[in-house]
Amino acid sequence: SQQGEEDPQALSIQEGENATMNCSYKTSINNLQWYRQNSGRGLVHLILIRSNEREKHSGRLRVTLDTSKKSSSLLITASRAADTASYFCATVLYAGNNRKLIWGLGTSLAVNP
Amino acid sequence: DTAVSQTPKYLVTQMGNDKSIKCEQNLGHDTMYWYKQDSKKFLKIMFSYNNKELIINETVPNRFSPKSPDKAHLNLHINSLELGDSAVYFCASSGTSFRGAFFGQGTRLTVV
Numbered sequence: 684s685q686q687g688e689e690d691p692q693a694l695s696i697q698e699g700e701n702a703t704m705n706c707s708y709k710t711s712i713n714n715l716q717w718y719r720q721n722s723g724r725g726l727v728h729l730i731l732i733r734s735n736e737r738e739k740h741s742g743r744l745r746v747t748l749d750t751s752k753k754s755s756s757l758l759i760t761a762s763r764a765a766d767t768a769s770y771f772c773a774t775v776l777y778a779g780n781n782r783k784l785i786w787g788l789g790t791s792l793a794v795n796p
Numbered sequence: 797d798t799a800v801s802q803t804p805k806y807l808v809t810q811m812g813n814d815k816s817i818k819c820e821q822n823l824g825h826d827t828m829y830w831y832k833q834d835s836k837k838f839l840k841i842m843f844s845y846n847n848k849e850l851i852i853n854e855t856v857p858n859r860f861s862p863k864s865p866d867k868a869h870l871n872l873h874i875n876s877l878e879l880g881d882s883a884v885y886f887c888a889s890s891g892t893s894f895r896g897a898f899f900g901q902g903t904r905l906t907v908v
Contacts, residue, residue, distance in 0.1 A: 716896060720837075725800075725886060728896035769837060784829075784897075786839035 689772055689787040697795050702759045704790040706772030707752075713777050715748055717757050720769045720789070729757075729770075762794045799823050802887045802900035809877055810908055817872045817903045819887030828870035829897065830862060831886040839886070845870050877907045 689706050696702050706715070714733045718726040732739045732748045732755065739746045745758040759766055769789045776783040802819040809815055821828060830842040843850060843862040850862065859875045874881060887900040 718899075723902075725899035725901045726839075726888075726897075728898070731896055771839065773839075784841055786831075786841075789837045789839075791837075 689770070689790045691790060692788065693791045693793075695793040695795065696762055698762060698764055700762055700794075702762050702766070702792055702794070704757045704770050704792070706755045706757070706787055708755075708772075708774045708785065709753065710774075711776060712750075712774040714775045715746075715755050716773045716775065717744075717746060717755075718771045718773065720771065722768070726771065759792075762792075764794050764796045766792060767794045768792060799898045800887055800889055800900040802885075802903055804903060805901060806904050806906075808906045808908065811877055811879060813877050814873070814875045815877060815905075816874070817885055817887075817905075819870050819872070819900060821868055821887075821889040821898070823889055823891075823898060825889035825891050825898070826867065827890050828864070829888040829890070830870065830872050831888065832856075833884045833886060833902070835883070843870075843872075874905075877905075879907050881905060882907045 689704055694702055712734055714731050716731045717729045719729055720726045730739060730741045730744055730746050732746050734750055737748055743760045748755045755772060769791050771789045772787045774785045800821045827846045829844045832840045832842055842856045845864045861873045863871045863873055882905055884902045884904050886902045888897040890897040
């Protein structure tokens with residue numbers, strides 16, 4: 684079955700630096716979404732990019748999508764300690780009335796003050 | 797107000813017991829989900845309910861059964877709990893176009 688794969692699995696940076704996480708997938712998609720999960724908490728939706736979009740911005744977040752390479756990247760600029768969390772990508776494929784949602788394993792980001 | 801709430805937050809129980817986790821959403825969404833997150837943080841979708849009909853049912857043991865009394869609730873009932881069922885279970889909901897899912901805070905289930 685299709686699985687999103689994020690890399691790196693773990694990333695440790697200093698506050699103020701940029702963090703880049705990548706996600707690859709295997710089949711066609713309608714959209715791709717990024718989520719954040721703080722330790723012990725639920726997931727929070729960050730940003731959605733449609734299959735016909737190449738780049739999207741939201742505050743300090745920048746997401747790119749390359750459907751030819753079946754990959755996406757999430758860039759967090761000017762990172763803060765509060766950005767420490769796990770980040771997941773999820774691909775969505777509509778099939779009739781069904782929505783197939785495939786999750787990656789996540790990237791654990793540690794931002795050191 | 798919490799958009800998606802699930803209870804309990806923590807659940808410790810013995811092998812062989814039957815337990816339920818409750819989920820409620822006040823967003824008016826038409827689809828609700830249950831996910832299992834294992835120790836490696838891999839999220840696996842277990843069930844999806846749309847207007848009280850099961851539309852996605854991944855290959856999970858039939859000891860797990862979703863129950864939806866109404867559009868705003870999707871409870872997860874687990875029979876004969878096993879050690880391998882220990883995980884964090886997340887409930888989520890989404891609107892018609894699925895522009896993003898709203899997640900509950902998770903229920904950490906520990907089977908001893």
